[in-house]
Every structure is written in structure tokens, then in C-alpha cells.
Amino acid sequence: MAKIIPKIFRINTGSCNGCDVEFVATAFVDKFHITSLNVELVDDVKDANLLVITGPLTARSESFLKNALTKLRKPFVVVGVGTCSVSCGIFRDSYAINGPIDKFVAVDVNVAGCPPRPESIAEGIAKGIKVLEQKLNGEVIPKKIDTIFSDFSAPASFRGRMDLNADMCTGCRTCETVCPSTAIKISEDANGFIHKIWHNSCCYCGNCAYFCPTGAIFSTNSFDTVKLQNEKYSDVNVSHIFYDECTCCGEKYMPPSRGLLSKSYIKEDRNKLNAAICSKCRKEENFKRMYG
Ligand code: SF4
Ligand code: SF4
Ligand code: SF4
Structure with a gap:
């Protein structure tokens, strides 16, 4: 060698x-x-x-x-x-x-x-x-090389790679709008939203987490940022946020964030009801509840 x-x-x-x-x-x-x-x-x-x-x-x-x-x-x-x-x-x-x-x-x-x-x-x-x-040595370049320095760690408060809790996300696109690096892309298909965080574009500014109304997107203390060139376009966090079917009218709709709903409606039974119906039916239900 x-x-x-x-x-x-x-x-x-x-x-x-x-x-x-x-x-x-x-x-x-x-x-x-x-x-x-x-x-x-x-x-x-x-x-x-x-x-x-x-x-x-x-x-x-x-x-x-x-x-x-x-x-x-x-x-x-x-x-x-x-x-x-x-x-x-x-x-x-x-x-x-x-x-x-x-x-x-x-x-x-x-x-x-x-x-x-x-x-x-x-x-x-x-x-x-x-x-x-x-x-x-004229050898084939490997597709991946294992971590070499495994003794490094970051403090708990370190702002590292971003992650998403899809259960909390409503697909509102605020994070996509405020991201200065266009690292977040949200698209829609027949089943719901697809939320992508491109780690090779993120500058770890934390804007998305700061402005996210539900706390769905957050920073971790991971700084696993070293990738071989062939991994460059696969270092993406992909999450699906699926539509629900309204229990009232049967239409597909984006369910509200459970976390946000519990802040808006203190009573548990109202949370359950509002989480299971679309926004149109929810408005009608709330109108009936308030004005009879
Ligand atoms: S931390 Fe900043 S750059 Fe990274 S995804 Fe969030 S808003 Fe975009
Ligand atoms: S710190 Fe490095 S990656 Fe960030 S803006 Fe400056 S040159 Fe670019
Ligand atoms: S992560 Fe937050 S800001 Fe981004 S789409 Fe989901 S709920 Fe909206």
C-alpha cells in the first residue's frame, strides 16, 4: 500500500x-x-x-x-x-x-x-x-465511509440538524417561507403533504423552529454533516403528513395539530371532536355550539 x-x-x-x-x-x-x-x-x-x-x-x-x-x-x-x-x-x-x-x-x-x-x-x-x-492505490472509492472520530459530542443546547415531528405538522408552509436557504420544500399529493428538509442546504439558523406555530420542526444536537459526494442528494429528511377523512362530511382534509388544538380548546372532548372533522364542518359545529 x-x-x-x-x-x-x-x-x-x-x-x-x-x-x-x-x-x-x-x-x-x-x-x-x-x-x-x-x-x-x-x-x-x-x-x-x-x-x-x-x-x-x-x-x-x-x-x-x-x-x-x-x-x-x-x-x-x-x-x-x-x-x-x-x-x-x-x-x-x-x-x-x-x-x-x-x-x-x-x-x-x-x-x-x-x-x-x-x-x-x-x-x-x-x-x-x-x-x-x-x-x-487504484481502488474503487467506497459509497460510504464509517465515522472516524466517534468521541465527539455536542452540548444538549447545540443547534444542529433539524428534525420534524410529523404528528405536529399541519403543512402550513411557514417554515418553507422563512427558511433563508430554501432548505425546506413542501409539496402536496392526493394523500397529503410531503415535507422535506435538505440537510446540505440548511444553515442551522433555527428560523423554521422559531416561527413554526406548532413546534413540529426542531433542532437536534447532531452534527453528522460529513458526507461523500454520492450521498449529497440523499441527505434529506422526508416526512409525510397524511390527510384524514372528515367524520362528518367524508371529505379529505388536513387534520389540525393535536398540540395546537389542545392549546385552543381546553376541554378534552372538544379536542377530540375538532380533531376528527374538517375545517368547514368545524366552523359549522362551533357556530351551532355558540349560537344554537
Ligand atoms: S434551520 Fe434555518 S436554514 Fe435550516 S431548515 Fe430551518 S430555516 Fe432553513
Ligand atoms: S459560515 Fe461558511 S457556510 Fe456559512 S455563510 Fe459563511 S462561508 Fe457560507
Ligand atoms: S413544520 Fe411547522 S411551520 Fe413547517 S409546515 Fe409544519 S407546522 Fe407549518
Whole structure:
């Protein structure tokens, strides 16, 4: 097996510098294990075989990236650091953006996060080194690489990957509207709503959780954000919110959130009744109850 000496060159393709600051922390703080990987940071791209890219790739930086790619030692691997590099993140719709970077370069490892935690950056580089070893030895690149640094954890209050409690969701689309990264997509079919959270676009701002009227969407303290390129488009949380059939008129309807209903109607029997009928029948029922 060929001996591997990973030499890292970092290029900023229009980052806000948040990811770069985290990269520096990763490089200089021992507890993130980067030293155990025996890597070397180089300041000349010609010496590098592991390219770390931060930023969404602005129009202005495109030629710098293309130029760097011609000079790297071969074989090399590319690790995209930060949600911007993966999907352009909050800059996605900007006129100044030509990215994401995988339009121009074969990315090997994506490290999502805005910015990613240093632990994730270290994990991304460790996985990049594994891919580099495979390339050097002419082996097939694996579809998945197991977690390398399993001793990392985040505090309970950490705002990490978002999750959804589909029982609480009413498909109101507030989260989709307030998401600055267009990471949430809600569609509708004959059976109800399909709620998707694209983890490679999320910037962990927490807006969706803050504005969700029912508390259905929430952040977890998971920062499992490092994915090989082939996993990029499958890192999606998909939830189905199914229609109910109105017990009164038989029409299909979106049931109200049980959590929200219990706040609106204190009596349990009213909760049950209102949860089982459509909004039209509910209005009629409430009207009859109030005015006879
Ligand atoms: S991912 Fe976030 S922190 Fe990193 S460059 Fe983009 S906006 Fe800045
Ligand atoms: S935390 Fe929510 S609102 Fe913010 S980017 Fe992620 S999905 Fe969108
Ligand atoms: S998660 Fe909350 S804000 Fe988003 S559609 Fe469901 S209820 Fe509405």
C-alpha cells in the first residue's frame, strides 16, 4: 500500500470567512485530532494533494479555482467545507454566484454546516484522506465511509440538524417561507403533504423552529454533516403528513395539530371532536355550539 502524506491547500471561493475561522480552529486546537492525521498545511497549491474549498464560488473566484485545479499534485481529493460549498447555502440565488463548486470540480467529501463545527471539518479531512488512499492505490472509492472520530459530542443546547415531528405538522408552509436557504420544500399529493428538509442546504439558523406555530420542526444536537459526494442528494429528511377523512362530511382534509388544538380548546372532548372533522364542518359545529 502506498504511503500517504496528505498536504492540504485551502482556497476561499467567496466565503464569509466563518468557515475559514473554523478551519483555523480545527488546525490549531489539538482536541480536534487534526494532528493525529499527520497532515501538513502547505501554502503552494503545487505541493498539495488535498484541496479544501470554502465558499459558494463567486463569479470572481471561479478562475482562481480552475487555475488551482490544474496545479494540484495527482491524484488529489477535494473536500468542500461549509454549506456554501455544498449548495451555496444562503447565497444560492445571488447574481454573483456561479457555484456550487461541484459544477466545476469533482468533489469527494462534503462537510455541511454554516459554519461546520471543527469536529466535522476534522472528520471531513479524515474521510478525504481515506479517499486519497483509495485513489493512490487504484481502488474503487467506497459509497460510504464509517465515522472516524466517534468521541465527539455536542452540548444538549447545540443547534444542529433539524428534525420534524410529523404528528405536529399541519403543512402550513411557514417554515418553507422563512427558511433563508430554501432548505425546506413542501409539496402536496392526493394523500397529503410531503415535507422535506435538505440537510446540505440548511444553515442551522433555527428560523423554521422559531416561527413554526406548532413546534413540529426542531433542532437536534447532531452534527453528522460529513458526507461523500454520492450521498449529497440523499441527505434529506422526508416526512409525510397524511390527510384524514372528515367524520362528518367524508371529505379529505388536513387534520389540525393535536398540540395546537389542545392549546385552543381546553376541554378534552372538544379536542377530540375538532380533531376528527374538517375545517368547514368545524366552523359549522362551533357556530351551532355558540349560537344554537
Ligand atoms: S457556510 Fe456559512 S459560515 Fe461558511 S462561508 Fe457560507 S455563510 Fe459563511
Ligand atoms: S434551520 Fe430551518 S430555516 Fe434555518 S436554514 Fe435550516 S431548515 Fe432553513
Ligand atoms: S413544520 Fe411547522 S411551520 Fe413547517 S409546515 Fe409544519 S407546522 Fe407549518
